[in-house]
Amino acid sequence: MGYTIKDFIDSHKFPGMKLISDNSEINREIKGTWIIAVPDMEKFLGGGELLLTSLMVYKKLDERMMLSHLEELNKKQVSGFVVKRIQNTAQQNKLFETLLRFCNEHSIPVLEIPQDLSYWQIIKYLLLQVFNIEIAKAVYSKMTRDEFNRLFLEETSESRSLENLLDKAGRIFENPIALYNEDLHYIYSSTSDKSDLIIIDDNEKYVPNIISRYEYMRQKRKNVEYIRKINILNQCTYYLVVSEVNESLRELDFITLDSLMPLLLYVLTQIVTDRNIEKNIIEIWNTEC
Structure with missing residues (x-):
């Protein structure tokens, strides 16, 4: 049994x-x-x-x-x-x-x-x-991908999709998750903390023990933080941060990040693309006027 x-x-x-x-x-x-x-x-x-x-x-x-x-x-x-x-x-x-x-x-x-x-x-x-750990990781990967995909398909606004994707991720992690721009200014946080990100000099590269295309910066301030640097269209840089406030991140948590990342990249790309289109329209308008 x-x-x-x-x-x-x-x-x-x-x-x-x-x-x-x-x-x-x-x-x-x-x-x-x-x-x-x-x-x-x-x-x-x-x-x-x-x-x-x-x-x-x-x-x-x-x-x-x-x-x-x-x-x-x-x-x-x-x-x-x-x-x-x-x-x-x-x-x-x-x-x-x-x-x-x-x-x-x-x-x-x-x-x-x-x-x-x-x-x-x-x-x-x-x-x-x-299950053994390998089967557990495979099952959990499907579960988290399905969860994010289902949430994403219900959304119509890129900005709302971004907020809901990260909010869902925070609830799955049971740890704070935040997004910052290239100047390390707050964009989104699953908590009330809206302070800027500080990347310390002695951070280290961290590669989780899963099959993944992603690696992270790991640093210890008040809590251990895992930081993923995200480049969008070679134009904008974002920083995704998960902090070990409630419990340590384990293999299944990094699988959650792997499941989140493709949709997050898509939404951020849409946001940057829309911003470029808006900028070009304004430049054309100003030139014609």
Whole structure:
């Protein structure tokens, strides 16, 4: 038997997590973990996964349709659910009641976590319990790429995409992330800190222990910082910085950076290109006038 729901509960890794269903099937093996991102999540599962959800993905469905999807998940022999109440509304309470009733009828364990506990903290922990490190890195790479791509496809404004991409990355890291321009001035931070970046002289090159095209500068000020210098069209330079404020960065965190980087490069390129077009239009206008 591999890593089970009972093992997860007994780890006491996440204070505030509690079993809210009956405990008849807590020896179910966890064979993976995913966030329920779409109502028909069953189409993307291999079987035996522990699913994380606020249930809001089902908010536009009636009870019959929700139960239909839960039936399909049960056919996949999911190991259980980890749920989070992000709203205290009649609608979400009804969704929780439907899920809990279904899971008790089918002896599927349901764990509840506090609002401030990140799904990604649980994902990073569980993948390393369920898989060896190489498989965990491959699965996590797909999960983070999918997460950023899904967020990006929902956006229409480059500036808003930039903010949301970095905000999402900060929540996955559970550490501050910030972006600075070539003069080291603040552009974005996931915290309230808007101070300029300082790059110290004795920073060192850092190459993470993953298959990656990227390397970083590593420096220690108040906290350890990892800095990625980004050149856009040989015209603009940006600095992306992740700081080890809450916990040390590990291999899976650098995979998150690898997943983020292509979309970040695309958005920054769009911003620089739009700026050049605007500049050229102004120059043409001034010349003609």
